[in-house]
Amino acid sequence: MLVDLIDGQCRSCGSQLKIVAADDATMDVECTNEECCDSYTVEIDAFEDGGIKYWPQVMAASGHEAWE
Ligand SMILES: [Zn+2]
Numbered sequence: 001m002l003v004d005l006i007d008g009q010c011r012s013c014g015s016q017l018k019i020v021a022a023d024d025a026t027m028d029v030e031c032t033n034e035e036c037c038d039s040y041t042v043e044i045d046a047f048e049d050g051g052i053k054y055w056p057q058v059m060a061a062s063g064h065e066a067w068e
Pocket residue numbers: 010011012013014015031032033036037038
């Protein structure tokens with residue numbers, strides 16, 4: 001899922017990020033800028049949402065129970 005620019009941007013170029021995977025402690029993100037294509041791992045509370053907006057949705061989307 002895409003990360004709103006107000007919540008966080010690519011650490012390399014400042015473009016929009018896409019969350020591609022998540023586990024109990026981290027999320028894997030990819031830059032949507034094709035000329036950058038940076039991908040890296042962040043903490044679940046790395047964005048301005050405090051870990052309550054993106055992470056549970058990504059976990060749910062990937063078939064995990066977010067709140068066990
Ligand atoms: Zn980038």
